[in-house]
Amino acid sequence: MLELRHISYSVTEAGTEQAILRDISVTIPDGRLVVFTGPNGGGKTTLAKIIMGLATPTKGQILYNGQDITALSITERARLGISYGFQQPPRFKGITVRDLLTVASGDEALSKDKCCRYLTQVGLCANDYLDREVDASLSGGEVKRIEIATLLARGSELMIFDEPEAGIDLWSFARLTETFEDIHRTHSATMIVISHQERIIRLADEIIVVGGGELRYRGSAEEVLPKIMADTLGSCPVLTRREAELP
Amino acid sequence: MINEIDQALLEKIAGLVGKPVDALNIRKDGGCEARQSTEHIKIDPRTDGREGIDIRILDGTKGEKCYIPVVIGKSGYAETVYNDFYIGENCDVEIVAGCGIHNSGCDEARHDGVHTFHVGKNSHVRYAEKHYGEGSGEGTNIMNPQTVVYLEEGASIQMETVQIRGIDSTKRYTKIVCGKGAEALITERLLTHGRQLAESDMEILLDGEDSKGRVISRSVAQDESRQVFRPIVVGNDKCFGHVQCDSIIMGSAKIESVPAITANSTEAQLIHEAAIGKIAGDQLLKLQTLGLTEEEAEDRILKGFLA
Numbered sequence: 001m002l003e004l005r006h007i008s009y010s011v012t013e014a015g016t017e018q019a020i021l022r023d024i025s026v027t028i029p030d031g032r033l034v035v036f037t038g039p040n041g042g043g044k045t046t047l048a049k050i051i052m053g054l055a056t057p058t059k060g061q062i063l064y065n066g067q068d069i070t071a072l073s074i075t076e077r078a079r080l081g082i083s084y085g086f087q088q089p090p091r092f093k094g095i096t097v098r099d100l101l102t103v104a105s106g107d108e109a110l111s112k113d114k115c116c117r118y119l120t121q122v123g124l125c126a127n128d129y130l131d132r133e134v135d136a137s138l139s140g141g142e143v144k145r146i147e148i149a150t151l152l153a154r155g156s157e158l159m160i161f162d163e164p165e166a167g168i169d170l171w172s173f174a175r176l177t178e179t180f181e182d183i184h185r186t187h188s189a190t191m192i193v194i195s196h197q198e199r200i201i202r203l204a205d206e207i208i209v210v211g212g213g214e215l216r217y218r219g220s221a222e223e224v225l226p227k228i229m230a231d232t233l234g235s236c237p238v239l240t241r242r243e244a245e246l247p
Numbered sequence: 248m249i250n251e252i253d254q255a256l257l258e259k260i261a262g263l264v265g266k267p268v269d270a271l272n273i274r275k276d277g278g279c280e281a282r283q284s285t286e287h288i289k290i291d292p293r294t295d296g297r298e299g300i301d302i303r304i305l306d307g308t309k310g311e312k313c314y315i316p317v318v319i320g321k322s323g324y325a326e327t328v329y330n331d332f333y334i335g336e337n338c339d340v341e342i343v344a345g346c347g348i349h350n351s352g353c354d355e356a357r358h359d360g361v362h363t364f365h366v367g368k369n370s371h372v373r374y375a376e377k378h379y380g381e382g383s384g385e386g387t388n389i390m391n392p393q394t395v396v397y398l399e400e401g402a403s404i405q406m407e408t409v410q411i412r413g414i415d416s417t418k419r420y421t422k423i424v425c426g427k428g429a430e431a432l433i434t435e436r437l438l439t440h441g442r443q444l445a446e447s448d449m450e451i452l453l454d455g456e457d458s459k460g461r462v463i464s465r466s467v468a469q470d471e472s473r474q475v476f477r478p479i480v481v482g483n484d485k486c487f488g489h490v491q492c493d494s495i496i497m498g499s500a501k502i503e504s505v506p507a508i509t510a511n512s513t514e515a516q517l518i519h520e521a522a523i524g525k526i527a528g529d530q531l532l533k534l535q536t537l538g539l540t541e542e543e544a545e546d547r548i549l550k551g552f553l554a
Contacts, residue, residue, distance in 0.1 A: 052536060074535040084536045090529040093493065094465070094551035103547065104537045154537060 322352020
């Protein structure tokens with residue numbers, strides 16, 4: 001179980017403190033699929049990074065399976081069973097897809113069959129990709145799918161995906177949602193997915209809408225989707241104000 | 248006499264374990280420890296009074312290997328060795344050179360190997376050269392290899408040079424002259440640390456029509472070490488040349504990379520790329536999310552980069 005208690009995060013720019021997250025508390029039980037959604041710049045990625053240890057909260061506490069992990073490093077959290085799929089994964093000169101999957105699995109003798117299974121789950125063929133370097137020769141969508149495959153190879157209890165659909169074609173996206181459904185159905189992992197895709201939102205047990213650094217609202221897809229739609233309309237405060245000032 | 252230290256060095260620089268059936272010449276501290284010719288590959292001492300050997304490979308020799316490693320175990324020993332290779336036509340051979348120094352004294356140990364290859368028509372040569380130094384003493388290990396290759400029509404060379412740690416100073420010079428349809432591929436891997444210095448000058452002369460030259464250099468400079476690269480490709484006819492230098496800089500190291508391309512023909516197509524940078528932060532973070540510590544992540548990135 002993951003518990004975020006009163007998480008705040010702020011940065012200081014040109015001497016002014018700017019709050020990115022304000023007092024967020026969430027509990028995510030095991031085996032759940034939770035989607036973080038909300039407007040760009042609202043704080044979703046920062047919140048996810050705080051769980052992985054990629055960002056340190058200014059205030060608050062993170063508990064994982066009852067253990068306070070707030071002060072633990074990224075490596076320590078990874079070894080406790082948390083993994084993170086980056087929105088824009090890095091590329092590596094000289095490191096092959098097989099190397100990355102091997103590191104991720106922690107099994108130095110990771111078989112081709114297993115690699116093939118992970119790659120198939122993200123819509124890639126092992127024969128075409130296993131020995132390719134994860135460098136600039138791969139497209140953004142390919143690197144993204146390899147990134148997701150590393151999380152599958154890692155087999156963590158808590159998987160965090162930051163916009164897994166970004167840059168992925170429709171066919172691979174369909175395959176990816178099936179993979180999320182499978183993991184969810186078998187309760188083999190807890191998943192936090194940052195996403196704007198209705199199809200992924202509809203898979204979730206719970207949707208958490210983060211905006212303006214706050215937890216706006218949470219609930220099932222049926223409860224939250226109409227609110228998101230309502231929020232989308234007339235969303236420019238300046239225009240709304242000007243219109244109101246017109247005679 | 249080859250002792251255990253020499254054995255370990257031979258394995259490191261040439262992958263030699265035991266005595267192979269291939270052509271072989273092992274040089275230790277200026278002496279000949281082993282020499283073995285085969286039916287198609289003849290190794291003889293030079294006849295011009297200089298130190299070194301002549302290697303003659305008969306026309307049509309295919310799938311054979313030739314090992315010519317050098318080990319130095321004496322502190323204070325310095326040598327310049329001249330090895331000439333005469334490779335016939337239509338061959339496909341592999342030559343494994345390399346030098347290992349075990350310097351446990353306080354004096355300088357130096358090996359300057361000057362290799363000249365004459366590669367006959369339509370022959371293909373793979374040439375591997377690993378340099379490695381070790382030893383508990385304060386003496387410095389120095390290697391200044393010079394490699395000059397003449398490729399005749401349709402000939403090709405795939406040259407791999409590796410120097411990972413242990414060599415305090417190296418000044419490398421490589422020159423390859425490509426005839427008609429000839430092709431040269433050079434891959435260079437280098438890691439310096441401490442206060443080491445490495446300089447690498449390269450000249451690829453694409454003289455013949457449809458010749459090709461490619462240089463892929465990857466290096467890592469750690470601590471206070473310094474590296475200087477000057478790869479030059481000259482296109483004198485219809486040809487293709489590509490130089491790619493990538494370096495990772497760490498600690499307070501310094502790297503200078505000066506690739507140059509010169510076209511003396513309107514049909515020459517030449518490209519150079521050079522990049523120097525530290526290990527990207529997001530690469531380290533990604534590997535940490537996969538359970539590696541920061542140090543393990545750094546090692547993994549360097550290992551891949553230099554593979």
